Amino acid sequence: MPVTMGGMASGMDTDGIIKKLVEVEARPIYQWQAEKETFNQRKQALGKLGTVLSKVSDASKDLYGFRAQYNEKKAITDDPGALEVIASRHAQPGERAIQVDEIAAAHKITTDPVASDQKLSAGKFKIEVNGVSHAVKFRGGTLKALQEQLDADATDIVSTSIVNTSEDKQLLTVESKSPGKKGEIRLSGERDILYESGLVKGAKEGDNEKVAMVFDARYFVPYAGEAKIPQNTGNLDLDKDGKFVKLTGLLWREYLLPAEIAVKKNSLLEVAVEYAVAQGREKDEALPFKLEVGPEEKTIIKGIELQGYNVSRIRPLDKKEPQKQVTDLLGVGVVSVDAQKNTREEKLYPIEKNFKGRMEIPVGRDFQDKKITKVIFYCNEGDAKFADAAFLTPIDTTGLLEPKNVISKPADAKLKVDGVDITRDRNEGLNDVVKGLTLNLKGKTVKPVHVKVEHDSEKAVQKIKQFVEAYNAYIDYDRQLTKAEKVDKVGAYQANKDKNGIFMGDMTILRLENSLRATVNGAYPGRTEKPIKLFTQMGISTGAVNSAWETIREGKLVVDEGSLASTIRERPDAVEEFFGSDTDGDNRIDNGMAFAVENLLKPYVSTGKNLIASKMDLEDSSIKSADDRIARKQEHLKKYEEKLRKKFASMEQSISGAKSQGDWMKNQMKAGEGGN
Structure with a gap:
């Protein structure tokens, strides 16, 4: 815009007048700007x-x-240093007594101390843990080389480390990665390298894998098998420590095992048996079925002779049905239930009534590679006592070598839950012992730890x-x-x-x-x-x-x-x-x-064009509309100001021309007066 000097002819402040007129014309812009601010705030x-x-x-x-999380539970123990208990929402409120008798331990063995530069003989041997075995081919060398070979061939089942016992001697430790008895390290093969290093001392002796049964009244249920039996009328008694169960009279019961027992071909069910015949049985056959009437009698009372038969005092006896002969007085049985196939397989093992002592029942012969879920105890007459029941599976030690230096034996965790013996192969994450509770065993306890489960x-x-x-x-x-x-x-x-x-x-x-x-x-x-x-x-x-x-x-x-x-x-x-x-x-x-x-x-809050987002879009539209109106008005103001300046410039020119003409007329008039 050109620089102007308004008002020179008219003497008015034309620039100020134009500015004020433009400001008046611009008033809608201020209103729209205020509205725009409101739209932004909204x-x-x-x-x-x-x-x-x-x-x-x-x-x-x-x-x-x-x-x-309304049904969450929490578990409180009075000895958290020995037993940590975590409760889930499925735990049942109440109190339990849990005693930790043994802590699970991993098998750990070592070699003899060996000079760090001693060369060991080459050899081949096998190392097995929990059913996984690896062949180790050692080409000879130092103890460090043996460690490296074990790490290369069997790192998934054992861990190794070298311990320096003196400046020039060291030993190799081998530790199972599977806790519990199942994690036993089993060595076999060429003995020279194993003897030379001190890992083994000789052939391993045989042993049995034993799972003892502790009887609990809560796990006894009525017999549900195929055998046809009369209505049960007998009684069941339990030892307070769960070591034996006694059946009196006619009674068949199934005992639910806390955990399934995997059976191998040579597995046995061992149980101590004692039987006693029922006391007080009357021998009905020794009595006559009918009493005969006696001979004629003569009785004299005060000189009067009376004659008659002794009929009124004689009663015939009803004949009792002869008792049915019971073929099996007592026995045990095992049951295998396949929950997926919904099948039940059972086998009864009768026991002679005269037998007394420990009996070994070859359950592996009938249930090889199956899992036993229940044990049946039955008595048809008399008193039958079953004690110290356990499943035994001989451990095959053919060709195995006995470790020489055992730092820790493979051991399962043993605990009692409300008096019931429980065995597990680990200490952490025991979530299958008590429903809804996860047990973490930290140490042995000398007395039961009281665990209280309540709503959290x-x-x-x-x-x-x-x-x-x-x-x-x-x-x-x-x-x-x-x-x-x-x-x-x-x-x-x-x-x-x-x-x-x-x-x-x-x-x-x-x-x-x-x-x-x-x-x-x-x-x-x-x-x-x-x-x-x-x-x-x-x-x-x-x-x-x-x-x-x-x-x-x-x-x-x-x-x-x-x-x-x-x-x-x-x-x-x-x-x-x-x-x-x-x-x-x-x-x-x-x-x-x-x-x-x-x-x-x-x-209002869903992803995409929800109601809030749509209202924000409307505010954006209002803001844009206000900006458009302001822009159009500002363009109009430029033209309006230019128009005003042209008008005022024209006015100034007119006034300036009028003044020039007036001055010329005055000069002419003055010149005419001077000539006269």
Whole structure:
């Protein structure tokens, strides 16, 4: 724009006049800029609202379904240094006594101390752990070379290390990677290298793998096999230590084994047996079936002779049916159940009534490569006592060599759970001993460790509190967005307009608030014995009794943590159903407060073009429209200012021309007067 010096002819401040006229014309721009600022504020507020709603939605998801934790349990032990117990939601509340008698140990052997530069002979040998064997081909060399060869050939089953016992001597340790008895290191093959290094001392003697049975009344169940037996009328007695079981009279029982027993060809069932004939049996055959009438009798009373037969005092006896002969008075049996095929295979082993002592039953002959799940004990008459029952499997030691230096023998963990003996091959992660509990054995105990399992409401309480905090944060922010400043005087609305929320009167925001309040404070069905239908029933409300109306009207939730925790502990299923339940039996959650909240908020927080994102797009459109109007107006102002300058320039020229003409006329008039 060219530089102008307005007002030289007219004496007016034409530049100032033009500026003020342009400012008047530009007033809509200031209004649109203010509107644009409002649109930006609304967009930012919507973005924050979406974040607040997402937190409410996420918190509600944690309250139902697989994320819910209302039935969580915790285990407390009085000796955590020896026994660590972790409870899952499937654990049964109560107390148990667990005693750790033995800790599982890995087999660890060493060589003799050998000079570090001593050359060992070459040789081949086999090393086996838990059924996995490797052939080791040693080409000769130092103890270090033997270690390297073991690491190369058998690193998956053993670990090795070199220990310097003195400046010039060292020994090699070999440790099994499988804990328990199954992790025994078994050596065989050429003996020279093994003797020379001191790993073995000679041939290994035979042994038996033994699984002892400890009787517990809880594991005895009625016989369910194919044998046809009369109705059981006998009794069962147990030794308090579980060492023997006694059957009296007619009684058949199956004993459920705590763990399946894998049977090999030479496996045996060993049991001590003792039998006694029932006492007090009457021998009916020794009595006559009928008493005969005696001879005639004569009786004289006070001189009077009476004659008659002794009939009234004679009674015939009913003939008893002869007792059926029992073929097998007592015996034992084993059962193999295949749960996948739903089949049951059993075998009974009768025992002679005169037998007394330990009996070995060749169960491996009939159940080779199968798993025994139950043992049958039966008695048809008399008293049968079965004691010290155990499964024995001879360990094949053919060709095996005996380790010379044993640092630790392979040992299984042995513990008692409520008096029942349990054996496992490891110390950590024992999750198959007590349902719902994982045991980690840290050390032996001299007495039972008391374990108390109870409901753990802490996690559930924290999740519910997180939901309440997210919901209350939404209520606070929603009030900030939709508040309406109270006006007491006529005409004061405009003065207080800026104090109102930027979404005051917005139906989308107001409808969401009303719907969410109704959903959270609504009633929901329950099928438990004592259902929870309202949030208030678990100690969560909009205010305590006798609270101020203003506090209640705010709608923010207040948590009575003590009441909430006790409700979760006492009625976990009812709490879970309140937040999410299946009402039509299709195994899909379709009702509940948390479920309803999540579904209500889905249109507002879902990925993509949800309602909040759509409203933000509308604000973006309004911002763009304002920018377009401002740009068009600014272009108009440039032209308007240019037009004004042209008009004022024309005016200045006209005034300047008029002044020049006036001056010329004055000069002419003065010249005429001078000539006269």
